[in-house]
Amino acid sequence: MSDVIATNQTILVVGGGISGMTAALEAAECGKQVILIEKSPSLGGRVSQLYRYFPKLCHPTCGLEINNRRTKMNKNLRIMTMAEVAAVSGEAGNYSVKVKVSPRYVNENCTACGDCAKVVETEFDDEFNYGLGKRKGAYLQHKMAHPQRYVLDPRVIGTDDATKAKEACKYDAIDLDMQEEEIDLTVGAIIWATGWQPYDAAKIQPYGYDRIANVITSVEFERLCDPHGPTGGKILRPSDGQEAKNVAMIQCAGSRDQNHLKHCSRICCMASLKHANYVNEKYGEEGQSTIYYIDIRAIDRIDDFYRRVQELPNVTFTKSKVASVVENKENGNPVLHGVDTEGYNRYANEHDLVVLAIGMEPSVPADAFPVEVKINEEGFIEADESNGAVFAAGCSADALDVNRAVQNATASALRAIQVINSVAGAEG
């Protein structure tokens, strides 16, 4: 990887989620040289952790498959995984970027046969499943991982597990001496696509995410429903592994709240409507979903999806921001307390499982950007001339759903291309 050659006509894309992949591919397919760097071992980001997309309820693996194929076919695009931007200096048309590459301990010889994972014994919380399951110390991030190459967890290096993995590999793919590298790149424009992370649910103290086992977040619920997830696609609640058939969804968990995130995260209402659909699909009449909301924001074209869910007989909408969640100690059921807005009725409703429709916050905190950009009140990158040729794409620009993130990423690719074209023009 250290032989990457970049010039000021190269576009650097930071972040290999759906936005970064889109921006990188659009630019590369226009004939520009593109380097895509990704912090984790494979591309796909949060989209790869979803079970289905709204509104069509198709599987993200399908869209990723297409994007993976496009990346494999494109000679203009180079991908660096396990890489992070350490520092950026310079100006539009001429940036120097320091990239830190963490050791993967597995080289290009890897065929993803999985023999190393069979012999390694130590297990760690699986980040891909938001800690709901375990993974081995040698692992492939997920089945669709691109590049299809295993990773050794740095925590097994120096243990017997590492030696066992090396011995098990038939392709000499494991290199335990790999070191962290630092690479200097010269690029003309930067597309910043570091995306989002779920807001820390434990901070919403009255909902008891940190105290009540059966209060989970919407991103965790996606993993529970996914057949490749920790429960094989069964909605099993964390406290006792029983099937959760009576599920409550709490909207605006962290969003639209001056004590937490001021902005509307835009995706949560749709995510919960989608979740009500999952419950309906899995259990039919036996399932029951209750959506507690302030107002449903199924924006523009997706309103018909909302109407379809409203027509389901086993979905109830309660217009109320839940005030608190308390655990029924006898059966582990969360009990929701509040007052509804349609009649001002006080309720104490018991459910099997509570899913917090968790808000979206930028994954890079405002004070941790290695590059100078204008950050707005909510922590997203504001389009501003002072940003030079650093363009935000997808959820680093705003709280967006996949559809809008992709549109936004395409726009940022075009902006970057314009910078590269003017650099190329100036150099004749």
Place this chain on the structure above:
Amino acid sequence: MSNLNTEMIEKYRNNFLKEVTANVEEGEWVKMCMQCGVCSGSCPFGPHWDHPPQELFMMIRAGKREEVLTSSSMWMCTSCYNCIVRCPRGLPITHIMHGLAHYADRLGMAPKEQPTMKFAHKFWDNIVKNGRVNELKLSLGVYFMNGIAEGIKTSLKMQAVGLGMYKAKRLNPMEFFGGHTVKDKSGMQAIIEKAKEIEEAKIKKFEG
């Protein structure tokens, strides 16, 4: 915004909301409520109110002047501040409740036998006299608020507390004859008079 737009907005802006905005302390916040209901759900006294805060705000916006101002609901607020802490829009709900209660009282519309109001009156009359609270007179006044028999009963019950306070020099029996005052008593009273005047002028505006 064009004039026509502004006119239309004025037409639909409800008069009681305007009145609350102008005359009730922190009343300008009422229009910011988004009816999520977290205040009502978080209120420890919630089950005992006729109308929780969220409903009061909606009633104000619906122009239910009589119902709101004669309600005992806002007098139930114990100032625990749970609602202010939880409100996603930062409404100073506790203060609005006190503001509403005070305004209803000024207009003479508050429920007559409301104990919180009775205590508030006793406290106010006590403190404006000298600019300092006369603890002895205030406690006795409150004990005998509901008649002599109950007053004697309460006084006996509170005997030990009173004695303790006396020993700790928190209660001076000599306060019975006048009590301590602020340095400029008439100045203080002039301020109060002026404030009253301003408030009454404001109330008048909405009486016509």
